[in-house]
Amino acid sequence: MEQCSNQVIVAKNVKKNYQQDSIVVEAVRGVNLTIEKGEFTAIVGPSGSGKTTLLNVLTGLDTPTEGEVWLNGRLLSEMSQRELCDFRRDNVGFVFQAYNLIPVLTVEENIEYVMMLQGVSKNERHRRVVDILKQMGLEGYHNRFPTQLSGGQQQRVAIARAMVTKPALILADEPTANLDSKTSRALLDIMRKLNEETNMTFVFSTHDPHVVDRARRVIILEDGVNVREETRN
Amino acid sequence: MEYYLKLAWRNIFRNRRRTFLTGLIIAIGLAMIMFMDGMIVGMKNNIISSGTSSFLGDAQIHRVGFNESQDTALTINRLEELKEALLKDESISVLTERVLSFATLSSPADINSIVICGVDPRKEKFLSKMDEGLIEGSYVSKEGDIMIGDKLAERLEVESGDRVILTLSEAGSGELIQEMFRVSGIYRIHIEEMDASMAFIVLSQAQKLLGIENEIHEIAVQFKDFKYAIENEKTFEQKYSEYGNIAETWPSLIPQLKYIIDMTDISIGLLVLLVFAVIVFGIINTLFMSLYERTFEFGVLRAVGTRPGGLRKLIVFEAGSLAVYSIIIGIVIGTALNLFGSLVGMDLTGVELAGTTFTSRIYTAFKARQYILHPLLIFAFTVLVSFYPANHAAKMSITDALRKTM
Numbered sequence: 302m303e304q305c306s307n308q309v310i311v312a313k314n315v316k317k318n319y320q321q322d323s324i325v326v327e328a329v330r331g332v333n334l335t336i337e338k339g340e341f342t343a344i345v346g347p348s349g350s351g352k353t354t355l356l357n358v359l360t361g362l363d364t365p366t367e368g369e370v371w372l373n374g375r376l377l378s379e380m381s382q383r384e385l386c387d388f389r390r391d392n393v394g395f396v397f398q399a400y401n402l403i404p405v406l407t408v409e410e411n412i413e414y415v416m417m418l419q420g421v422s423k424n425e426r427h428r429r430v431v432d433i434l435k436q437m438g439l440e441g442y443h444n445r446f447p448t449q450l451s452g453g454q455q456q457r458v459a460i461a462r463a464m465v466t467k468p469a470l471i472l473a474d475e476p477t478a479n480l481d482s483k484t485s486r487a488l489l490d491i492m493r494k495l496n497e498e499t500n501m502t503f504v505f506s507t508h509d510p511h512v513v514d515r516a517r518r519v520i521i522l523e524d525g526v527n528v529r530e531e532t533r534n
Numbered sequence: 535m536e537y538y539l540k541l542a543w544r545n546i547f548r549n550r551r552r553t554f555l556t557g558l559i560i561a562i563g564l565a566m567i568m569f570m571d572g573m574i575v576g577m578k579n580n581i582i583s584s585g586t587s588s589f590l591g592d593a594q595i596h597r598v599g600f601n602e603s604q605d606t607a608l609t610i611n612r613l614e615e616l617k618e619a620l621l622k623d624e625s626i627s628v629l630t631e632r633v634l635s636f637a638t639l640s641s642p643a644d645i646n647s648i649v650i651c652g653v654d655p656r657k658e659k660f661l662s663k664m665d666e667g668l669i670e671g672s673y674v675s676k677e678g679d680i681m682i683g684d685k686l687a688e689r690l691e692v693e694s695g696d697r698v699i700l701t702l703s704e705a706g707s708g709e710l711i712q713e714m715f716r717v718s719g720i721y722r723i724h725i726e727e728m729d730a731s732m733a734f735i736v737l738s739q740a741q742k743l744l745g746i747e748n749e750i751h752e753i754a755v756q757f758k759d760f761k762y763a764i765e766n767e768k769t770f771e772q773k774y775s776e777y778g779n780i781a782e783t784w785p786s787l788i789p790q791l792k793y794i795i796d797m798t799d800i801s802i803g804l805l806v807l808l809v810f811a812v813i814v815f816g817i818i819n820t821l822f823m824s825l826y827e828r829t830f831e832f833g834v835l836r837a838v839g840t841r842p843g844g845l846r847k848l849i850v851f852e853a854g855s856l857a858v859y860s861i862i863i864g865i866v867i868g869t870a871l872n873l874f875g876s877l878v879g880m881d882l883t884g885v886e887l888a889g890t891t892f893t894s895r896i897y898t899a900f901k902a903r904q905y906i907l908h909p910l911l912i913f914a915f916t917v918l919v920s921f922y923p924a925n926h927a928a929k930m931s932i933t934d935a936l937r938k939t940m
Contacts, residue, residue, distance in 0.1 A: 354933075357932075357933050357936075360837075362837055362932045362933055362936070363932070363933045382842075383841065386836075386839060386840075386841050386842075387839065387841075389837070389838075389839055390838065390839020391839070394838075395834070395837050395838055397834060397837075397936065400830055400831065400834070401834060403541070403831060403834075403835070404548070404831075405541065405544035405545055405547075405548060406541065406544075410540075414537075414838065415838050415839055417537050418838075418839050418840060418844070419839075462838070
């Protein structure tokens with residue numbers, strides 16, 4: 302299939318079934334979507350609607366039962382596990398809802414972890430960490446351990462880790478689920494600002510209406526199917 | 535690599551109490567191996583020393599057939615040539631000549647069968663420990679003196695200075711000879727057969743009584759290094775088994791002693807295996823507990839690009855770090871125990887083991903292997919068993935891991 306150079310994700314008829322005891326659960330039931338470079342997209346739906354499963358499939362963390370996914374121009378099903386692992390490392394930045402950070406590593410060490418996997422030199426890693434912490438408003442926090450940070454600060458460090466390698470896509474699965482509404486809005490504001498400044502693609506899942514307000518494109522998922530879309534300014 | 539090492543080292547201290555307790559199990563295991571090794575080596579040295587230094591010597595030379603028949607006519611052939619060769623042998627520190635015969639010793643109170651041994655008092659003192667075991671009187675020094683064990687003295691109801699009659703048969707003719715002796719000294723060396731049924735007179739008188747002047751039945755030698763008898767058993771035996779004589783080192787003379795020593799080596803092996811089994815369960819248990827606690831974290835690490843091999847490396851490094859931590863504690867405890875054992879020792883004097891009696895306290899011995907081989911084995915074993923949980927973590931599905939919350 303021919304891919305446009307600005308398409309970051311293309312999903313065609315993606316289905317994902319789970320076997321739970323003797324029952325087959327259809328978590329995602331034929332999702333079609335395209336996400337273009339620089340989008341700030343929210344995947345919204347109630348709990349159990351298949352948001353996390355869809356994000357996992359879109360980023361190659363899980364394999365679809367049916368359908369195909371192209372990420373940054375590469376068909377994921379054609380890659381070996383090792384290729385996929387390296388491809389994910391270089392093309393996707395992840396932010397999870399909590400416990401994103403390795404508690405025994407400092408802020409700086411957490412952020413440079415992926416760069417270390419990529420083989421970036423120590424000096425370059427340090428330079429990039431200093432820059433990203435400045436962007437995230439976390440200057441002077443580089444030697445702190447995650448337990449010495451608030452929940453919002455921890456999520457900002459997680460975003461910094463996701464962004465520092467300049468991946469094609471930042472994927473955040475319910476990044477505000479464990480934060481209060483004020484901190485949630487502040488975090489989304491930072492993400493949106495970074496999106497505008499860097500033109501990096503952000504896709505996040507949420508069921509929080511305050512957070513949804515910040516998205517420019519909203520994909521609504523119900524029972525494993527994207528039922529409709531909204532575009533906002 | 536450096537990053538994983540740092541991460542692994544910090545990870546093992548996330549749950550300090552658990553790490554300490556697991557580390558302590560491994561450390562105690564290592565300390566026990568070090569201590570038991572030290573004690574067994576000490577015991578081995580003591581057994582060899584008890585078996586050889588008391589009287590036997592590290593090796594002996596006899597006429598072929600003498601040991602089996604105890605025929606007093608079977609004296610060593612070409613004695614002077616043999617002595618000359620032995621004196622030139624640089625591995626030998628002491629040699630002494632002996633005459634041996636069955637005899638009876640009687641007092642007004644009783645009569646007892648004994649083995650009478652004619653010795654050269656000046657040389658014998660350097661090889662056997664009868665002089666150290668004297669509890670009454672003095673060593674034999676002249677014709678007419680006899681030195682007996684305390685149990686024999688008790689049976690004969692004699693003391694130092696009392697008179698006894700020795701009866702023996704002349705070599706060759708078999709004619710009975712009787713001679714009166716004065717008890718010069720009484721010894722106790724804690725070896726039943728020597729304390730109860732052996733007596734010593736001067737060599738020249740024994741030769742005269744047996745009618746074998748200038749001839750002897752036994753040459754006992756002591757090597758400069760007692761291990762020479764084990765390491766060069768065949769060399770020595772082949773070299774001096776000539777002219778109708780037979781040379782035997784202590785492993786051949788007292789095979790049960792060799793057997794005991796081999797058994798101690800097996801004991802060390804079994805002990806090490808037992809301790810390793812405990813360590814295996816300790817490590818696997820700790821690593822799996824730690825792994826289940828951090829399942830989500832492993833999911834995050836895998837999601838952001840850590841390869842399965844990287845995760846495997848991390849777990850193996852954690853096990854290695856735990857091993858290093860435990861080995862340091864283990865060496866401290868093991869050294870303290872060995873130091874205590876080497877200073878205070880264990881008193882098993884008089885206890886008999888496979889026909890050999892411990893004649894002195896057992897002190898633990900320090901060996902390089904306690905500090906190199908045993909810790910290395912513990913480290914290698916710990917790392918080896920960690921591959922099981924490490925593989926489990928590496929094969930974990932990322933999405934399953936991410937579904938696990940703390």
